[in-house]
Amino acid sequence: MLKTMAFMYMYTHIIFLSLLWFGIVSAQTNLNRTQSLRDSESLVSNNAIFNLGFFSPTNSTKRYVGIWYNVSESDGKLEVIWVANRDDPLSDSSGKLVISEDGNLRITNGQNKIFWSSNVAPYEANNSVAQLLDSGNLVLKSSVNGMTIWQSFDHPTDTFMPGMTFTIDGTVADKQVVFWSWKSPSDPSRGKVTGGLTTNFPPELMVWDGDRIYWRNEPWNGNIYIGLNSAVFSLVTVDPGKISYGFSRANKSELIHFVVTLDGDAVERKWNSGRRKWENGWNARQTDCDFYGKCGPFGSCNAANSPICGCLTGFVPKNNTEWSKGNWTSGCVRRTPLQCGTVGAKADGFWNLSNVKVPDNTVWLSVNTEDDCVSQCLSNCSCVAYSYYSSIGCMIWNNGNLIDIQEFSSNRGIDFSVRLAHSELDVLEQNHPDMVTRKSSRWKVIVIAVVLITTVIFGVAIWLLRRQGMRLPFMELRHGKYIIKDNNEEIEIGDLPMFQLKKLIIATNNFDDDNKLGRGGFGTVYKGKLEDGEDVAVKRLSKVSGQGLKEFMTEVLVISKLQHRNLVRLLGCCVEGEEKLLVYELMPNRSLDALLFDQRHGDLLDWKTRLNIIQGICRGLLYLHRDSRLRIIHRDLKASNILLDDKLNPKISDFGMARIFGRNEDQADTKTVVGTYGYMSPEYAMEGRFSEKSDVFSFGVLLLEIVSGRRNSNFEDDESSSLVAHAWKLWNEDEITSFIDPSILESTFKADEVLRCIQVALLCVQEFPEDRPNISMIIAMIDGEGWSSIPQPTQPGFTRKRYGEAFENGILHGSVNRLSVSSITGR
Structure with missing residues (x-):
């Protein structure tokens, strides 16, 4: 009898342990209105990578609800990526996470005091379901239609996760904070270090210590952040004045995230499965030059130099005594004042630098070329520097100080040009003529003469053609740009190459039907081969189409200003007599x-x-x-x-x-x-x-x-x-x-x-x-x-x-x- 009882006890104990183990392995992934998540329980994502539950930080007895990776180091420390009640912890283990009557997620204690709520508009509680996703995102959604009502990714703490995106509104403030550091390793409440984006264009990543900038990244170049040693970040302007920002990892199985730390850094964290350890990868401040404004106004920092700080060309230390002792905070001052405009046929110019992290407080201008950017800066007495980058456009700096400039030894930065007085450039040009940019009155006279002569030649040619009874749109050269006019409409050709009609006739074998690639509403496309052997597609706009010129002008205006690998490339155009032709790169597989x-x-x-x-x-x-x-x-x-x-x-x-x-x-x-x-x-x-x-x-x-x-x-x-x-x-x-x-x-x-x-x-x-x-x-x-x-x-x-x-x-x-x-x- 005793043996039987002992056997039954052992059997029951084994079953209990098995059920307990099974419960841990198959922990719930959803939470509905009829359930609650108590302090000793957890939600687990489907892939078992993330846990949600109650935890206490190191050296603390306070209880918080958070999300952490389901992997831990040997010391058992959790890698927490999100905390719900970070500013209002529980003092005991009576807490529970529930879906309230109004459909919100809530954290309450044994006395039903509310410590945190998702705080969204009331929703039918019976239809609300909370789920921890494989991305580490906690979502509250409708069980009827699956619509997401609330998600933790919209309310991050100190951690930036793959798949997480956030949108900032440039109409609200000049900066928007998205991430707050923990106050201390044992206190996840909001610390003084924050991370986010500036709302000017182009936008910049920033880390602040209160109102003081700790670190600033280079501008976004249309694809990545220039100088950032990781190309996983993406930035997309989603609406006028609004910007959406996110990142993804190249290796989907890799556990990786970014954290804004207590000491003012932004750090990449990676899980090393072999060593079973969380390791730091990229970090924002890799050298002393990464500290914001390290060398003061008009100073430039280069980590490869000793000392690391120097004054920009044309500038000298503001306080020689401090500067010689390695205190660079007062920065530099201009050696020779600028003279706005031209004095005695002499004008200001620019000293050009390469591979530079451009300074803070840029002003973006909508111009077409770098020459336009230079002209805009020179015509503005307040402009002290400019930079032109193809994917960003024209950036200038007005008044104030040039702050937080960094020079790189590798090809990380972009070109940057500082405005200097003519006398400064005279000396520099003797030894570095390729680094000086000038725009003098002498060149203006030459340009005007060329424009006048060319205009006369075109005028005579057009007059002769019209006398021979040929109808053609009027073309003129205006400010160095070709302008086509017809029926009160005009289009600026700009720098787009102009093909001769006779060469396109030869290229397409006189627009032979055997070379026809297709026909559209406003013309026919032919295959052609240019003199240099390049295969092209020639679009010949219909002469009888009343909208032909309008479509031609629109296409030239749009495509000539766009460059993208998924847009067809316009190589040039031709306007002669009644012929209007567009020349494109040839697509071998047609449409x-x-x-x-x-x-x-x-x-x-x-x-x-x-x-x-x-x-x-x-x-x-x-x-x-x-x-x-x-x-x-x-x-x-x-x-x-x-x-x-x-x-x-x-x-x-x-x-x-x-x-x-x-x-x-x-x-x-x-x-x-x-x-x-x-x-x-x-x-x-x-x-x-x-x-x-x-x-x-x-x-x-x-x-x-x-x-x-x-x-x-x-x-x-x-x-x-x-x-x-x-x-x-x-x-x-x-x-x-x-x-x-x-x-x-x-x-x-x-x-x-x-x-x-x-x-x-x-x-x-x-x-x-x-x-x-x-x-x-x-x-x-x-x-x-x-x-x-x-x-x-x-x-x-x-x-x-x-x-x-x-x-x-x-x-x-x-x-x-x-x-x-x-x-x-x-x-």
């Missing part, structure tokens, strides 16, 4: 529609290639909408306007219908609706209103075509009026897999990627523009970064009738269902 809708080429477009094309189009649109110097709405995005290079990389083309937006414009109206039916958004086709969301609608249609391999414009089906309507029907019937191109199904592809693209496409073609995502969100959703759930689309516009028949008597026939729900994966 996307030539491959996509031809079954003979189906083997070329496997899913990997199609996804690369989709992502390339997205990058091109992002550049047009957000990152280029001009904000461009394409207005005619379609498969035939996507060209493919020799590696099937996409390039957006045909900007004849594009519109340039001002920095403060969100949308515009037009009385003349141009574009292609089938790709037009409802608000554009019906009311002439267009915006970035018009291009998003067109992209959604194009995305459906890429996934299905079927053309929207001539889609035929007994039950659906268009490809969009067909996709919407199959989506609601849970038959969306039948929408996928069979040639894709025959190859290897990831189902979740294809379904995600279909879902994103349906979001893009929603009837109301405010419901459609912007291009930044589209890229994030397609890449799957930071999006554990993608919103469920509402009914698209123009789904009940064909696009050409979508309205009768001025009334659009379609659904006005505006319900929005979410789904973690496509159906």
Whole structure:
């Protein structure tokens, strides 16, 4: 009997331990209204990388709710990435995390005192679910439609995580703090060290100690932060005055994050699995030169020199005694005062430096060339320096001091030019003529003479041509730029090469039909070979088109000022007589529609290639909408306007219908609706209103075509009026897999990627523009970064009738269902 009881006890104990172990391994990942998370319990992400629960910092008995990595060092110290009640800890272990009656997450104690709340608008509590995602993001969302109500990534503490993005508003303040350090290793409340962005353009990363700047990074160059030893950061202007910033890791399995530390540093933290240890990688302050303003006003810091501080050329120490002792805080002063304007045919100039971290407090100017930037600075008596960087444009510095300049030995920085008096430059030019920039009156006289002579020559040539009865747009040389005028319209050609008509005739074999690549609404495109052997595409605008010149002028204006790997490159143009021609780089694989809708080429477009094309189009649109110097709405995005290079990389083309937006414009109206039916958004086709969301609608249609391999414009089906309507029907019937191109199904592809693209496409073609995502969100959703759930689309516009028949008597026939729900994966 005793043996039996002993056996039963041992058996029960084993079962209890097994259940306990199983409970630890399979800890809950969700928290709903009927549950609570007590002090001894935790939420675990699906991949078991992150924990959420109660903890006490080192040498503290206070209790906090936080998120930490589910890996720890030998001493058991937690790597905490987020703390909920950082400013209001519990004093005992009676705490619990619950979803309250109003749908908010709350931390309470045994007396139901509230220590922290997510503090969002009341939501139906029974529909709220909290989940710890694999990214380390705690989200509160609706269990009915999956819509995210609140997320911890929007309320960071001291840690910047992969997939986390934040948006700052330049209209609110000159800086915006996003991260606060801990007060001490045992106290996670807000410390005095903060991190964030300046809201001027171009924006800068900063770390502050109270109001004092600790560290400042170089400006963003359109792709990365110049000088930052990590290219994982991204910065995208999402709206006028607003900036979104985030980072991702190249190795998705690597555990990495950035922390704003107590001592005023920003440090990269990486998990070394072999040593089972968290290690510091990149840090903001690697040398003494990284301390903000180390060498004072007009001083320059170079970590490779000894001493590290020196005065800029043309400047001397303000206090020689302090400077000689290594106290550089007072900085330097100008040796020779500037003379504003030209005195005795002599003017100020510039001393040029390379590989420089440019100083703080820049002013950005919208100019086209570096010469324009130099002229703007020289014409402003307050301007003391300038820098011109292709991806940023013109930066100048007015009045005040040049502070926090650093010179690099490697190719990390950019060129920087300091304004000096003429007498200073006379001496410097003898030994360093290549480092001096001048703009004197003598050169102005020469330039004016050349302009006058050239204008006369062009005037005589045009007069002779007109006497021979030839009609041509009027061309003149104005301020060194070619100007084409016709019917009260004009376009500045600028530095774009001008081709001779006779050479293009030879290149295309007199525009032979055998060289014809395609035909558009305003002209025909021919293949040509220039004298140097370069293959080109020559677009010959139709002589009979009333809009030909307008489209020509728009295309020259837009494309000549844009440079991006996913935009077709304009090599030059030709205007002679009634001929107007554009010369482009040749795309060997022609346009996307030539491959996509031809079954003979189906083997070329496997899913990997199609996804690369989709992502390339997205990058091109992002550049047009957000990152280029001009904000461009394409207005005619379609498969035939996507060209493919020799590696099937996409390039957006045909900007004849594009519109340039001002920095403060969100949308515009037009009385003349141009574009292609089938790709037009409802608000554009019906009311002439267009915006970035018009291009998003067109992209959604194009995305459906890429996934299905079927053309929207001539889609035929007994039950659906268009490809969009067909996709919407199959989506609601849970038959969306039948929408996928069979040639894709025959190859290897990831189902979740294809379904995600279909879902994103349906979001893009929603009837109301405010419901459609912007291009930044589209890229994030397609890449799957930071999006554990993608919103469920509402009914698209123009789904009940064909696009050409979508309205009768001025009334659009379609659904006005505006319900929005979410789904973690496509159906």
